Amino acid sequence: MLHKALVILHLLGAAAWIGGHIVLVLVVLPPALRARDTKAVLHFERGYGRVGLAALAIQIVTGSLLASKWLGGWGNILNFSVPAAHLVLAKLALLGVTLVHAGYAFHRLLPRLAAVHDTNGPAATSPLRRFALHAWITTMLAVLLLIVGASFRLGGIF
Ligand code: HEM
Numbered sequence: 001m002l003h004k005a006l007v008i009l010h011l012l013g014a015a016a017w018i019g020g021h022i023v024l025v026l027v028v029l030p031p032a033l034r035a036r037d038t039k040a041v042l043h044f045e046r047g048y049g050r051v052g053l054a055a056l057a058i059q060i061v062t063g064s065l066l067a068s069k070w071l072g073g074w075g076n077i078l079n080f081s082v083p084a085a086h087l088v089l090a091k092l093a094l095l096g097v098t099l100v101h102a103g104y105a106f107h108r109l110l111p112r113l114a115a116v117h118d119t120n121g122p123a124a125t126s127p128l129r130r131f132a133l134h135a136w137i138t139t140m141l142a143v144l145l146l147i148v149g150a151s152f153r154l155g156g157i158f
Pocket residue numbers: 007010011013014017018056059060062063064066067068070088091092095142145146147148149150152153
């Protein structure tokens with residue numbers, strides 16, 4: 001029962017994290033880049049920022065508990081005769097890169113977007129492009145986290 005509740009929470013968190021990033025890169029960013037307008041991006045981040053952070057926190061907590069079950073305890077993380085060990089390591093590596101990218105976008109790039117908020121126009125192009133690049137990388141990492149996650153039950157993708 002607890003395992004089922006953890007999987008459901010993990011899937012809810014994944015839906016919120018991946019869904020939010022897909023809306024950002026496919027719906028919010030393209031017109032913002034065309035118009036060199038930071039407003040829509042800042043507005044989206046003000047609304048989605050907390051939801052995204054909560055979703056990521058849920059993924060880390062539920063993912064760690066699920067990983068411990070699949071491993072038979074964290075002591076087996078480097079025991080490669082346990083089939084789930086390399087999948088958990090892949091998840092942790094992807095999580096690490098995600099935290100670096102998302103943290104950089106949140107703490108460095110968003111304040112730069114806010115700084116050009118009043119000027120917009122050409123001054124906004126470079127910070128917007130850099131933010132878009134990081135948003136795409138974070139989205140791709142999220143999809144990879146989903147694929148590796150599905151591999152636990154599927155016994156691999158190929
Ligand atoms: C944004 C981050 C993450 C996303 C989008 C994500 C997504 C997913 C998805 C979609 C599944 C498939 C669930 C199923 O088979 O029904 C899954 C499974 C899993 N994930 Fe994650 N995950 C994330 C972070 C993590 C983290 C940090 C860990 C910890 C190491 C983790 C550990 C696992 C485990 C152990 C499973 C297998 C659960 C099971 O089927 O019993 N995940 N993940």
